[in-house]
Amino acid sequence: xxxxxxxxxxxxxxxxxxxxxxxxxxxxxxxxxxxxxxxxxxxxxxxxxxxxxxxxxxxxxxxxxxxxxxxxxxxxxxxxxxxxxxxxxxxxxxxxxxxxxxxxxxxxxxxxxxxxxxxxxxxxxxxxxxxxxxxxxxxxxxxxxxxxxxxxxxxxxxxxxxxxxxxxxxxxxxxxxxxxxxxxxxxxxxxxxxxxxxxxxxxxxxxxxxxxxxxxxxxxxxxxxxxxxxxxxxxxxxxxxxxxxxxxxxxxxxxxxx
Amino acid sequence: xxxxxxxxxxxxxxxxxxxxxxxxxxxxxxxxxxxxxxxxxxxxxxxxxxxxxxxxxxxxxxxxxxxxxxxxxxxxxxxxxxxxxxxxxxxxxxxxxxxxxxxxxxxxxxxxxxxxxxxxxxxxxxxxxxxxxxxxxxxxxxxxxxxxxxxxxxxxxxxxxxxxxxxxxxxxxxxxxxxxxxxxxxxxxxxxxxxxxxxxxxxxxxxxxxxxxxxxxxxxxxxxxxxxxxxxxxxxxxxxxxxxxxxxxxxxxxxxxxxxxxxxxxxxxxxxxxxxxxxxxxxxxxxxxxxxxxxxxxxxxxxxxxxxxxxxxxxxxxxxxxxxxxxxxxxxxxxxxxxxx
Ligand SMILES: Nc1ncnc2c1ncn2[C@@H]1O[C@H](COP(=O)(O)OP(=O)(O)OP(=O)(O)O)[C@@H](O)[C@H]1O
Ligand SMILES: [Mg+2]
Numbered sequence: 001x002x003x004x005x006x007x008x009x010x011x012x013x014x015x016x017x018x019x020x021x022x023x024x025x026x027x028x029x030x031x032x033x034x035x036x037x038x039x040x041x042x043x044x045x046x047x048x049x050x051x052x053x054x055x056x057x058x059x060x061x062x063x064x065x066x067x068x069x070x071x072x073x074x075x076x077x078x079x080x081x082x083x084x085x086x087x088x089x090x091x092x093x094x095x096x097x098x099x100x101x102x103x104x105x106x107x108x109x110x111x112x113x114x115x116x117x118x119x120x121x122x123x124x125x126x127x128x129x130x131x132x133x134x135x136x137x138x139x140x141x142x143x144x145x146x147x148x149x150x151x152x153x154x155x156x157x158x159x160x161x162x163x164x165x166x167x168x169x170x171x172x173x174x175x176x177x178x179x180x181x182x183x184x185x186x187x188x189x190x191x192x193x194x195x196x197x198x199x200x201x202x203x204x205x206x207x208x209x210x211x212x213x214x215x216x217x218x219x220x221x222x223x224x225x226x227x228x229x230x231x232x233x234x235x236x237x238x239x240x241x242x243x244x245x246x247x248x249x250x251x252x253x254x255x256x257x258x
Numbered sequence: 259x260x261x262x263x264x265x266x267x268x269x270x271x272x273x274x275x276x277x278x279x280x281x282x283x284x285x286x287x288x289x290x291x292x293x294x295x296x297x298x299x300x301x302x303x304x305x306x307x308x309x310x311x312x313x314x315x316x317x318x319x320x321x322x323x324x325x326x327x328x329x330x331x332x333x334x335x336x337x338x339x340x341x342x343x344x345x346x347x348x349x350x351x352x353x354x355x356x357x358x359x360x361x362x363x364x365x366x367x368x369x370x371x372x373x374x375x376x377x378x379x380x381x382x383x384x385x386x387x388x389x390x391x392x393x394x395x396x397x398x399x400x401x402x403x404x405x406x407x408x409x410x411x412x413x414x415x416x417x418x419x420x421x422x423x424x425x426x427x428x429x430x431x432x433x434x435x436x437x438x439x440x441x442x443x444x445x446x447x448x449x450x451x452x453x454x455x456x457x458x459x460x461x462x463x464x465x466x467x468x469x470x471x472x473x474x475x476x477x478x479x480x481x482x483x484x485x486x487x488x489x490x491x492x493x494x495x496x497x498x499x500x501x502x503x504x505x506x507x508x509x510x511x512x513x514x515x516x517x518x519x520x521x522x523x524x525x526x527x528x529x530x531x532x533x534x535x536x537x538x539x540x541x542x543x544x545x546x547x548x549x550x551x552x553x554x555x556x557x558x559x560x561x562x563x564x565x566x567x568x569x570x571x572x573x574x575x576x577x578x579x580x581x582x583x584x585x586x587x588x589x590x591x592x593x594x595x596x597x598x599x
Contacts, residue, residue: 050453080455092453094446096558104436105443106454111436115464118435119428125435126261132436172455 001063003028003208004049004176009058009072011041011048011232018044020232022058026176031202032210033223035243037252041232042212043089046178050086051076064175081109085174087165089181089212095154099145099164102153103136106171136171142204143167143197159190163197170205177201179211183218191215195222220244228252266563274423281415294527295415299483301523302418303476306425308503308515310472313429315501316510316558317438318465319445320372321380324387325500328470330394330492331363332356332477337406337487338399344410349417349482356474363390364470365463372462375448379466387494394489405488406481413482421479422516425472430512430560432468441465442510506547508554513561518554 006024010017019041026032034042047053049060051074060071064083071079085106094102111132113124140146143163148156153164162182169177182198183191195218202209213219219226220240228236228243230252236243243249281298284290290298311325332353339352363386371382394400432438440461443451452458481487503522507514525543529536547555 052449052453075457076449076452077455077457080453086453088450088453092447092450094443094450096446097442101439101442105439105451105456108436108440109455113436115432115437115468118437119431121262121431123261128436168454 001028002026003030003063004210005059005061005063006049007059007061009045009048009060010056011044011053012056017232019048019055019229022229022232022234024227024234026208026210028208029202029206030208030210030225031198031223032208033219033226033240034210034212034229035214035216035219035226036229040229042229043180044232045229046086046180046212048072049079050084050178051079062176080172080174083173083175084178085169085172085176086178087162087169087180087182089184091161091165093153093161093164093168095152097153098149099140099151099153099156100133100136100149102164102168103139103171104132106168107132107136107173110173139167139170142170142201158185159187159194162186162194166197166201170201174205174207176208176210179209179213181212181214183213183215191218194218198222269563278416278419281419285415297523297527299413299415299418299479301519302415302422303480303483304500304503304519304523305422305516306476306479307473307500308507308519309422309425309429309512310469310476311500312504312507312509312512312515313432313472314466314469315504316508317433317445318441318462319448320462320466321377322383322466322469323380323494323497323501324383324385324390325469325473326492326494326496327383327387327390328360328364328473329477329480329496329500330390330487330489331360332474333481333487333492334394334400334406334477335359335474336478337409337481340410340412340482341406341408344412346412348410349412349478352481353475353478356478357471360470360474361467364467368463368466369459372466373459384494387492387497391489391493394492400489403489405486405491407486409481409485409487411482411485413479418479418483421475425475426512426516428468428472433512437461437464445510502544506544506554508551508556508558510558511554511556511560513559514554514556517556521555 002025004024004026006022009019009022011019022045034045036042044053048055049071051071055072058072062069062071062082062084069082071082094105111128113122113128116122117124137146137149140149143166145160145164145167148160153161156164166179166182179198183194186194198209199222201207211223223240226238226240226243227234228249235248235252236246238246285295307325307329311322314320314322335356336349336352339355340348342348343351367382367386368379371378395403400406440451440456443454443456444458444461448458503518504515506522507516507518525540526536529539551557
């Protein structure tokens with residue numbers, strides 16, 4: 001059964017149609033690639049799915065178990081709590097905070113104490129803080145940043161910032177993970193490591209992953225199914241081999257008829 | 259086992275009680291004169307105001323320009339109840355009334371404006387400050403523009419001191435917890451914070467309401483320390499005074515707010531005989547801070563004993579010092595031998 005279904009999704013920014021009539025069906029456990037030239041509307045599609053923008057029209061339906069949940073028009077934090085997590089193309093870490101705090105903040109939804117317990121330092125506070133601390137370190141260990149826990153996020157090198165964003169997204173305990181150009185700015189070695197990491201995370205947490213990427217080696221190695229956007233419209237979908245040989249895709253990337 | 263009973267907590271207890279003892283001693287032996295006691299009371303009240311505004315501004319990143327209005331609510335609630343019921347009971351009841359009214363008022367402004375991203379709160383609180391002033395100006399029970407006078411002076415330095423301690427405990431405990439971290443993440447990046455599942459509106463409202471309530475406590479202390487209150491005391495100018503302390507000390511640093519309230523309070527007092535020059539010196543001090551320490555006196559530094567993990571750390575200090583001294587001596591000896599050779 002499909003876990004995410006997007007129906008006739010459209011978003012206009014004034015006169016610009018950034019996303020037009022996009023239909024998408026993602027199965028549980030899929031690793032889907034989303035590609036397309038610059039300005040094709042990929043990030044906008046992520047922003048629509050994660051609630052940063054409300055769609056002009058169309059529906060987004062999430063079915064983690066048997067019950068379908070309508071996501072379009074909901075607040076981002078609420079959508080995250082249903083099981084969606086994301087990273088940002090232009091890295092949006094909490095820069096002035098420590099690596100550890102970045103992850104702990106994202107664990108907010110399953111913290112079982114409130115303002116009173118924190119002010120009065122009730123036992124629940126200590127119990128939960130211990131649990132959160134341990135789990136945050138585990139996640140940092142997985143992405144290889146455990147030793148950097150006390151470092152400020154802004155002081156990490158670029159590649160590690162991207163990894164921290166992934167750890168932070170995982171901390172929300174997602175079912176579906178959205179990665180917006182996770183390899184941007186990485187060297188080939190870092191990209192290869194990242195490709196391996198994404199595969200591992202998918203296994204370990206049983207994730208469904210949707211990723212935007214310009215690095216074709218990563219996309220073609222990792223993704224089983226690929227969607228191609230151009231000028232906001234879906235122009236192709238299929239396996240890596242099908243996409244590589246798709247006439248429309250080649251035209252879109254070259255800009256002219258071949 | 260009591261988890262809060264840690265070495266840092268003990269250090270803080272010793273520090274707080276020690277400082278209080280020192281203060282009392284200095285007053286007993288006459289080092290701190292009556293005039294200085296009044297100045298200290300004022301500074302203490304400013305500490306509470308600055309820390310409470312810092313919770314809103316420095317932790318959750320929301321801009322409030324009407325903080326004095328909440329102080330005013332507390333001051334009038336305290337003043338009115340105290341005049342009917344002099345004594346500690348009256349002060350406590352007044353404080354309760356102030357807390358309740360300021361919390362309600364804060365909710366009414368916060369819920370609609372904090373849903374939005376951006377500085378709508380600044381505009382709303384600016385208007386709110388004026389509204390409160392006008393309401394107080396026109397009510398019978400508040401005695402209009404003439405204000406209340408002859409309020410029983412129940413608060414003293416001890417009461418103020420321990421209210422500061424209480425405020426600091428509340429705000430610092432909040433800051434170092436999941437709700438506090440959620441607020442800080444909103445200040446850092448609201449879009450990312452929301453994407454991490456944090457209901458941002460809720461936490462902005464919580465910080466704002468908590469800050470407003472603590473400010474009203476400061477108001478109660480003010481009314482019961484200084485006999486007289488007038489609507490003009492709690493107008494825009496006072497909100498700016500509080501804001502200046504927070505920015506001067508460093509947004510987000512409670513240590514900064516305490517130090518800044520002290521420094522600015524003392525500068526203010528020393529220059530009292532020169533009312534014209536005072537404003538200039540005050541302004542220059544603020545400009546200097548902004549030029550040389552744009553993040554405020556303390557930046558986001560926080561005084562902390564957290565690095566002391568166990569008594570061993572304290573016991574180890576003399577040995578550490580001894581090693582250092584020996585190392586220095588050894589270096590000197592080496593040098594002399596070389597020179598001899
Ligand atoms: N908030 C906005 N307001 C107005 N226009 C926008 C906004 N966000 C995106 N757009 C426009 O929508 C179109 C799609 O942008 P989008 O960022 O989704 O592209 P993209 O496929 O992610 O490109 P890239 O590969 O460069 O990241 C662009 O023309 C962009 O200028
Ligand atoms: Mg993009």
